[in-house]
Amino acid sequence: MSSPPRLGKRKPVLHGCQGVEKESGMAFRAALDFIGVCSASIRGREELRVVKGPATRLVTGTRNAYFPPEMSRSIESKKPLKMVTCAGCGAKVFISGDLAPLATVPCTKCEHPLMMPLRLRQFELLSAIASGGMGTVYRAFDTTLEREVAVKLMRQELAEDPQALESFYREARACAALNHTNIIHIYTFDESNGHRYLVMELADCGSLDGRIELEQRLPELGVLDIGIKVASALDTALKHDLLHRDIKPGNILFNADGEPKLVDFGLARKIESDTPEETVWGTPYYIAPEKIKREREDFLSDMYSLAGTLYHALTGHVPFEARSSHLDQQQQIDEIIAAHIHTPLTPPNHVVPEVTQPTSDALVKAMAKSPSDRFQSYDEFIMALTTARSQYLVQHFRNQNRGGAGGDRPTGVRGWWRR
Numbered sequence: 001m002s003s004p005p006r007l008g009k010r011k012p013v014l015h016g017c018q019g020v021e022k023e024s025g026m027a028f029r030a031a032l033d034f035i036g037v038c039s040a041s042i043r044g045r046e047e048l049r050v051v052k053g054p055a056t057r058l059v060t061g062t063r064n065a066y067f068p069p070e071m072s073r074s075i076e077s078k079k080p081l082k083m084v085t086c087a088g089c090g091a092k093v094f095i096s097g098d099l100a101p102l103a104t105v106p107c108t109k110c111e112h113p114l115m116m117p118l119r120l121r122q123f124e125l126l127s128a129i130a131s132g133g134m135g136t137v138y139r140a141f142d143t144t145l146e147r148e149v150a151v152k153l154m155r156q157e158l159a160e161d162p163q164a165l166e167s168f169y170r171e172a173r174a175c176a177a178l179n180h181t182n183i184i185h186i187y188t189f190d191e192s193n194g195h196r197y198l199v200m201e202l203a204d205c206g207s208l209d210g211r212i213e214l215e216q217r218l219p220e221l222g223v224l225d226i227g228i229k230v231a232s233a234l235d236t237a238l239k240h241d242l243l244h245r246d247i248k249p250g251n252i253l254f255n256a257d258g259e260p261k262l263v264d265f266g267l268a269r270k271i272e273s274d275t276p277e278e279t280v281w282g283t284p285y286y287i288a289p290e291k292i293k294r295e296r297e298d299f300l301s302d303m304y305s306l307a308g309t310l311y312h313a314l315t316g317h318v319p320f321e322a323r324s325s326h327l328d329q330q331q332q333i334d335e336i337i338a339a340h341i342h343t344p345l346t347p348p349n350h351v352v353p354e355v356t357q358p359t360s361d362a363l364v365k366a367m368a369k370s371p372s373d374r375f376q377s378y379d380e381f382i383m384a385l386t387t388a389r390s391q392y393l394v395q396h397f398r399n400q401n402r403g404g405a406g407g408d409r410p411t412g413v414r415g416w417w418r419r
Contacts, residue, residue, distance in 0.1 A: 087127040087139070088112025101125075120192040125151055129204050134158065134168060134266060139204060149187060152198040159196060167266045172198050174265035177240055182233040184253070184263045203261040208313060209249035217316035217352065220359055224389040226252065226260050227310045228382055233262045234306065235378035238299045241271045245297070247305035248283045249312060271298060284333050285318040289341045289369050300371040303381060307366035314359070315351040319367065341369070356395065358388035 081094040089110040099105065101118035102125070118125040125138040129150065135158075140151040158164035172189040179185075185201040208226065211218060230252060237244060244251075245267040253261045267282075282291055286308035288301035308319045320339035322332035345367050349360040362384040368374045375381040 148202050150200050150202045154196040171266040174268040180233045180236040182229045184261045203253040203255040205254040208252040218313045223314045227385045231378050231382050248286050284336050307363045356392050358391050
């Protein structure tokens with residue numbers, strides 16, 4: 001009988017290291033520098049391990065390699081590489097295990113920042129979404145319920161500031177007390193490893209502010225839909241005796257379904273609170289006149305700010321602007337604030353003629369200088385916006401059936417309006 005053929009010695013191949021020469025100890029050093037670990041898998045059933053001694057020995061089923069003591073210490077101190085997913089291009093990329101949590105390095109494919117994850121109990125923070133005065137919001141993964149969430153991490157330098165802590169707690173309590181589709185949902189508020197954080201629903205598809213910056217002005221129908229939904233959210237807050245007090249485009253986010261979500265209740269307060277405040281809080285472009293004059297603040301102030309926000313989205317311009325660009329920033333702010341009190345509002349359809357009269361009238365009324373001249377409930381405001389929406393649609397379909405705007409209708413879709 002003939003003897004079975006002799007099998008040659010199988011050379012170990014490191015996963016992910018194809019093309020690396022393996023004829024010398026330098027090959028193993030390059031491989032270890034690449035994978036950053038002292039043990040790894042080898043194709044087949046062989047194992048790669050490090051045996052400590054005067055000189056570290058790399059042992060496989062087929063050959064040994066020796067490293068000097070100084071290189072051994074370097075190998076043993078290295079941490080494993082961490083694989084993360086780039087939020088910019090979606091690629092899975094290895095980053096150094098020596099990075100501190102929350103530290104970033106640029107993606108090798110698109111230069112987008114890649115972050116070393118931070119674990120807070122069952123929540124793994126993966127990438128930053130937005131940053132503000134109180135802290136940074138991160139996209140995170142709930143490892144217990146296996147779902148994506150957003151985690152707002154309070155700035156460490158504010159952790160000992162009583163006023164900042166009160167604002168953070170206020171936001172958590174205010175949102176947790178409210179249950180509305182268009183108010184961001186709060187899941188938990190906790191502290192771990194010295195970090196205070198708020199876990200909430202994920203709404204990472206941009207803000208109204210970002211859409212205005214990108215598109216200049218938004219379609220009227222979309223603005224009306226946002227206004228109706230956010231006004232309904234504010235009405236729910238009002239039923240819980242809460243005022244938001246900082247309505248602006250940056251505080252209206254969108255989730256993956258395109259639903260607007262009202263966020264940032266850090267300035268919220270109870271309606272019956274009579275505690276005087278030394279500082280007037282709000283965003284100059286959207287602040288109500290009565291707040292500037294230190295008069296009584298109620299839900300009509302939030303209504304004014306919402307109408308100002310919708311005005312900006314609809315026209316591409318804030319309601320009041322500084323007349324001169326040569327003024328310094330503080331002078332411009334002072335001029336804008338004074339305009340809220342003294343300057344008549346230019347109706348939206350005078351800025352953009354395509355805006356329909358009912359929509360323009362609704363926003364002008366909601367932004368009346370005197371609170372008594374505004375809609376006296378959110379129901380009234382919502383009804384005016386809903387009526388404007390209905391009339392917009394009727395006018396739009398009438399124009400389509402007259403043939404003047406027939407080209408706007410998708411091919412094969414028949415209008416429902418018939419004469």
